[in-house]
Each structure stands twice: as structure tokens, then as C-alpha cells.
Amino acid sequence: xxxxxxxxxxxxxxxxxxxxxxxxxxxxxxxxxxxxxxxxxxxxxxxxxxxxxxxxxxxxxxxxxxxxxxxxxxxxxxxxxxxxxxxxxxxxxxxxxxxxxxxxxxxxxxxxxxxxxxxxxxxxxxxxxxxxxxxxxxxxxxxxxxxxxxxxxxxxxxxxxxxxxxxxxxxxxxxxxxxxxxxxxxxxxxxxxxxxxxxxxxxxxxxxxxxxxxxxxxxxxxxxxxxxxxxxxxxxxxxxxxxxxxxxxxxxxxxxxxxxxxxxxxxxxxxxxxxxxxxxxxxxxxxxxxxxxxxxxxxxxxxxxxxxxxxxxxxxxxxxxxxxxxxxxxxxxxx
Numbered sequence: 001x002x003x004x005x006x007x008x009x010x011x012x013x014x015x016x017x018x019x020x021x022x023x024x025x026x027x028x029x030x031x032x033x034x035x036x037x038x039x040x041x042x043x044x045x046x047x048x049x050x051x052x053x054x055x056x057x058x059x060x061x062x063x064x065x066x067x068x069x070x071x072x073x074x075x076x077x078x079x080x081x082x083x084x085x086x087x088x089x090x091x092x093x094x095x096x097x098x099x100x101x102x103x104x105x106x107x108x109x110x111x112x113x114x115x116x117x118x119x120x121x122x123x124x125x126x127x128x129x130x131x132x133x134x135x136x137x138x139x140x141x142x143x144x145x146x147x148x149x150x151x152x153x154x155x156x157x158x159x160x161x162x163x164x165x166x167x168x169x170x171x172x173x174x175x176x177x178x179x180x181x182x183x184x185x186x187x188x189x190x191x192x193x194x195x196x197x198x199x200x201x202x203x204x205x206x207x208x209x210x211x212x213x214x215x216x217x218x219x220x221x222x223x224x225x226x227x228x229x230x231x232x233x234x235x236x237x238x239x240x241x242x243x244x245x246x247x248x249x250x251x252x253x254x255x256x257x258x259x260x261x262x263x264x265x266x267x268x269x270x271x272x273x274x275x276x277x278x279x280x281x282x283x284x285x286x287x288x289x290x291x292x293x294x295x296x297x298x299x300x301x302x303x304x305x306x307x308x309x310x311x312x313x314x315x316x317x318x319x320x321x322x323x324x325x326x327x328x329x330x331x332x333x334x335x
Contacts, residue, residue, distance in 0.1 A: 021071040030088050031060040033308075033330025035138060040324030043290050044314035046133075046140040047326035056089045059137030059310065059330055063100050075109035101160075112169025119166065122177040122196035123223055124159045126207030129198075130227030130240040132260045132271040132294070135159075138312040138326040139294030141258055144277040147244030148254040149211070149223040161192050173201035183215050190215025203231035220250025235263045238273075254279050260294075268299040268306070288318035307331045 035055050037048030048055055065083035072078065083100030086093045094100075103117025133140040166179030175198045183190040194211035205228060212222040225242035238260040246252045260273035277290040296310035313325040 021073075022069065024066060024068040026064075026066055027335065028062075028064040029060055029332065029334050030062050031058045031136075031330060031332040032056060032062075032088055033059050033137070033310075033328040035326055035328040035330075037138075037326035038324065040314075040322040042314040042316035042321050042324040043143075044138075044292065044312055044324040044326065045143040046136070047138045047312050047314070047324055049324075058087060058089070059308070059328055060134070060332055061085050061100070061136075062088045065100065077107045077109075079105040079107060079113075081105075099160075103164075112167060114165075114167055116165045118160055118162045119164055119179070120160050121181075121192070121211055122166075122179050122194040123209030123211040123225060125177070125196055125198060126209045126225050126227045127240070127242070128159075129205060129207060130229060130238050130258070130260070132238060132262045132273050133296060133310070137296065137308070137310040137330075138328045139271065139273070139296045139310040140312070141240075141260075141273050141275045141292060141294060144256050144275050144290065144292060145225065145240060145242055145258065147223060147225075147242040147256045147277065148246045148252075148279060149221060149242075149244035174199055190219075203233075203236075205229045221246055222250060235261055237261050240275075252280065265297070266299075268297055271296040271298070271310075288316065288321075290317075291315050304334045305332070 033056070035048055035057060037051055039050050039052040041050060046059070063083055063085050065081065068080045070078045081101045081103055082098045083102070084093065084098050085100050099118070101119055103115045103119050105113050105115035107113040127145040128135050131141050131145060135142040161179070161181035163184050164179050164181040166177060168177040169175065176196065178195045179193070181192040190213070192211060192213050194209065196207060196209040198207040199205070207228070208226045210222070210224045213219070222245045223242060225240070227238070227240035229236055229238040240258040240260070242256045244254045246254060254277070256275060256277045258273060258275035263270045271294065273294040275292050279288055292312060292314040294310070294312045296308060298306050298308045300306045308330055310328045311325070313323065315323050
């Protein structure tokens with residue numbers, strides 16, 4: 001009897017140790033702001049378009065997600081992530097259900113990770129990490145950073161691709177990612193191929209990304225981008241440049257450059273950016289450039305909650321275009 005009890009105790013200890021090696025985390029973000037635009041016609045990412053109404057909307061995309069990790073020993077582990085998006089002002093769930101992220105991944109501590117599912121394209125990271133607004137709100141540069149390039153294959157958004165297989169690894173301060181998104185539904189069975197290399201150590205960040213579409217319709221569409229920043233403590237200056245190929249067979253070259261900064265002020269952070277986008281149309285016309293100024297301040301109430309004020313103003317040179325500007329006052333909670 002004593003031996004049986006001892007065996008059960010030992011097995012229980014092992015079971016407890018095994019279960020402790022696995023974890024599932026529930027996380028999320030809820031963000032809402034009251035925004036007001038002037039109804040101008042210039043392209044202004046994150047703003048209210050031609051509407052002059054007061055609009056309640058999110059700046060950061062509100063989300064509910066699940067992350068899991070299992071340590072299998074010997075440097076091997078498995079992960080998954082499922083993330084759904086929604087609009088908290090009306091409670092409407094985005095489609096697809098896990099359109100934010102949805103992948104399974106196997107990792108070796110030395111060699112890196114292999115993943116499959118729906119995930120951000122590698123070229124997205126140098127762009128979002130050099131936008132002081134993080135692609136959020138009326139001040140964001142976002143779409144201009146993609147120089148008119150959009151991964152339209154298989155209904156993908158401009159930052160994520162479905163049916164994707166990829167690799168990512170980190171080697172000291174250097175990380176790299178490669179990904180291929182299969183066309184599947186495309187009649188020509190095309191794909192999106194992308195990659196990046198990033199360096200992050202101390203105050204320094206630098207990243208280079210590339211992406212190219214081959215699907216029979218958008219062949220030749222591609223993007224190359226590069227961004228960098230240096231944190232001096234009192235200010236973090238940022239620079240970014242992107243060059244895209246769009247149009248039939250990628251015959252139209254577009255480019256965007258941006259200068260920006262963030263700076264700690266009091267309990268919060270100042271954000272400022274200026275960007276210029278040159279569509280450089282196939283006809284050679286050069287009178288439809290877009291410029292944008294973004295200004296904002298995040299006031300931290302705690303590590304998880306903050307309030308903010310953002311402003312974005314865009315001007316366009318195309319005939320008949322009027323300046324578009326918008327302001328947002330909002331709050332965000334991360335859990």
C-alpha cells in the first residue's frame with residue numbers, strides 16, 4: 001500500500017512538472033477615441049476621410065488573443081497564436097474571426113522558428129517599428145510607408161498574408177524572417193514572397209524588408225523598405241524610406257520618405273512625423289504627391305492604461321485636392 005502511494009506521489013510530481021512547462025496566455029487591447037475631421041479630400045491614413053462628423057472609433061485595433069507555449073525539452077518548443085479583432089464602440093467582430101494572427105509554430109532555441117498560418121509579412125516590421133504612431137490613429141503614416149504597394153493576393157491585407165509558411169530566427173542583436181504566402185484560390189496559383197533583416201541593440205534599431213507578388217494579375221508588384229532609429233534618451237530620431245513597384249507588370253515606381261521622432265515628456269511620450277509620398281505615375285506626371293504631418297502625445301496613467309491626443313494633416317498636389325486634417329482624443333487599456 002505504501003509503495004502504491006509512493007508511486008502515485010511520484011507520478012503526480014512528474015505530471016505537475018510537465019504541466020508547468022506549458023502555458024496559455026489570454027491578452028488583449030481596448031481602444032476608443034472621439035475624432036473630428038474637416039472633410040478634405042487628400043489621402044490621410046487613419047483619419048476620417050471626407051466626413052466632417054464627430055466619430056467614435058479606435059486608434060489601435062482592439063483585439064482579444066490567445067498565445068500558447070509548450071517546452072518540449074532539448075531546446076525545442078511549440079507555440080500558437082490566435083488573435084481576433086473587433087470594434088468596441090459597437091461590439092462588431094471583424095471577419096475573419098482570427099484575422100489578426102492565426103498560426104502554429106515550432107521553435108529551436110538555437111536555430112529559430114518555422115511557422116504556418118496567417119501572419120504579418122516580413123516587410124511590415126521595418127515599417128511599423130519606424131512609425132512613431134505604430135500604424136495607429138489619425139497621426140499614423142502607415143499606408144504611405146508602403147509606397148502604394150498592397151499584397152492583394154488571395155484577399156490578404158497590406159500587412160498580413162494567409163496560407164503562409166515562414167522562418168524567423170534571432171542571432172544576438174540580428175534577426176531575420178522569410179515567408180511565402182501560397183495563392184491557393186488564385187487561378188494562376190501565385191504567391192507573395194518576402195523577407196527582412198533587423199538589428200536591435202541598446203539604443204539602435206535598423207531594418208530592411210522586401211516583398212514581391214506573383215499571381216498572374218499583380219506580377220512585378222514589389223516593395224523594398226529600410227528604416228532606422230537611435231534613442232538618445234531625451235529624443236529618439238527616426239528615418240524611413242520605401243520604394244514600391246505597382247501598376248501593370250510593376251511598371252509604376254513609387255517612393256516614400258519619412259523623418260520622425262519620439263521624446264519622453266513627463267509621464268508620457270511625444271510623437272511627431274513628417275512623410276512625403278511620390279506616386280510617380282506611369283505617365284510621368286509628378287503633380288500628385290502627398291505630404292502628411294502627424295503629432296501626438298500619450299499620457300500614461302499606468303503601465304497598462306493611457307490617454308492620448310493625436311493630430312494628422314495631409315496635403316495633396318493633385319488638381320482639386322483639398323487638405324484633410326483630423327484630431328482624436330482617446331483612451332487605451334492593454335491587458
